[in-house]
């Protein structure tokens with residue numbers, strides 16, 4: 001992959017992969033009517049899915065049930081190809097608070113039809129991210145509280161110690177399927193409490209005592225329809 005002149009602290013500008021993990025919290029899998037997975041459930045978002053504070057999260061024209069999912073993101077700092085679990089954390093540069101925004105109605109239809117989740121998970125602004133947090137600032141990423149509010153009301157509070165598959169496991173597992181590259185982001189899954197947001201809602205979310213974000217929800221302009 002071509003050299004990138006931007007600092008890793010601006011990982012969202014690198015155009016790298018966004019690798020997402022699903023059903024990595026048992027209570028969330030349960031609320032979705034699914035059993036906890038035997039191995040990580042993976043899907044990708046395009047790097048054009050990133051949105052940063054100051055711009056809105058846009059509900060796609062085909063969606064009537066846009067859901068929030070607050071997640072811990074792991075920023076890859078060194079390429080990883082088939083790395084063992086006990087060496088995995090050496091490939092981490094830092095973290096971010098992320099929202100895996102999901103067109104839930106579309107996802108349900110994709111599940112029914114056996115289709116990939118691309119329309120449900122990959123639309124523009126479906127990956128909201130905070131500022132980069134260097135790994136030195138987080139001694140143990142499995143001892144963090146992540147939270148999310150909508151219009152000031154708490155919706156999600158999760159502890160990363162509840163992950164089914166740990167960050168080293170995820171990095172090793174993914175790197176045995178495809179190489180991870182510097183600048184990639186891994187979304188490690190949502191705790192329970194996912195729910196719908198409406199146009200003009202305000203989402204606040206954060207890693208407690210570390211970083212927080214605030215986003216408004218907007219509707220995609222009708223003229224953008226195909």
Ligand SMILES: CC(=O)CC(=O)C(=O)O
Pocket residue numbers: 020021022023024025028032069100102188189190
């Ligand atoms: C059912 C899902 O959308 C899985 C997912 O994204 C998660 O965080 O779990």
Ligand SMILES: [Mg+2]
Pocket residue numbers: 020021022069071100187189190
């Ligand atoms: Mg998710």
